[in-house]
Amino acid sequence: MNPSTLLTVSTAKKTTHHRSRRAARQLALQFLFQNEFQESSSHSLGKFWEDHEATPEVQLFATQVVEGVFAHQKELDKLINDYAVEWSLSRMPVVDRNILRCALFELFWLPEVPAKVTINEALELAKRFADEESKRFLNGILDQIIQNDPQLAEKRLEIISQRESQTSQPKSDPSVDVGSWNT
Numbered sequence: 544m545n546p547s548t549l550l551t552v553s554t555a556k557k558t559t560h561h562r563s564r565r566a567a568r569q570l571a572l573q574f575l576f577q578n579e580f581q582e583s584s585s586h587s588l589g590k591f592w593e594d595h596e597a598t599p600e601v602q603l604f605a606t607q608v609v610e611g612v613f614a615h616q617k618e619l620d621k622l623i624n625d626y627a628v629e630w631s632l633s634r635m636p637v638v639d640r641n642i643l644r645c646a647l648f649e650l651f652w653l654p655e656v657p658a659k660v661t662i663n664e665a666l667e668l669a670k671r672f673a674d675e676e677s678k679r680f681l682n683g684i685l686d687q688i689i690q691n692d693p694q695l696a697e698k699r700l701e702i703i704s705q706r707e708s709q710t711s712q713p714k715s716d717p718s719v720d721v722g723s724w725n726t
Contacts, residue, residue, distance in 0.1 A: 567604035568645060568664055570597060572672065574609050575641040611648040612641075618651075619644045626687050639677050642668050646685055650695060658689060658698035659705060 574591050588609060592602055612619065620632055623643050632640055646665035649656050662685055669678040689695055689702065 563598065563600045564604055564660075565664060565667070566597065567601045568608065568668060569671075570595060570601065571605040571608040571612075571645055572638070572641055572668055574605070575612060575644065576637055579637050579641070607653075608645050608648060611652055612644045615648060615652065616644065619647050622647055622688060622692075623684065626684050626691075636673065636677065638672050639669070639681060642673070642681055643684060646681075647688065650685075650689070650698060654697070657705075658695070658702050662686075662689070 570591075573595075574588065577591075588606055597605070623632060623635075623640065627635065635643075642665050645668075646661050649661040650658060653661075662682075665685060666678055666682055669681050673681075689699055
């Protein structure tokens, strides 16, 4: 296999993986959104997967996010309350608070997911399911948490090094901007 073929295969795998993760995030958000309106916990992930077709890879990541949000919800909600100045969780739109919960779970408990990816994906969810004001609101909170929370020092360094390497090299893909989430 020549090097250009290897690059094409590698790029195709990354693109498929990226689409799978995006679909999983959307389904996790959808489940969490629906769960907020359930009177009991009778709505299970098992039932959700019966009603929503998804590949095993998508189901696995979505389930990981949902279960992580449930397992760490107190901590996630405290973080959101600490950084959402003049906003309480109960005043926040359901979509916004669940996008934040998912993104914060990824940032704190999924070290293999780059911070840039988590932030960009959260903003894509906001773009798709909320409005421009929500997108700015979510970006502001996530930006403050990334910049100030001591537990995210490694992710903060990762973002800084990506920015520095991009400014020192010509852009090969104009659609990818490491600093785009910070607008």
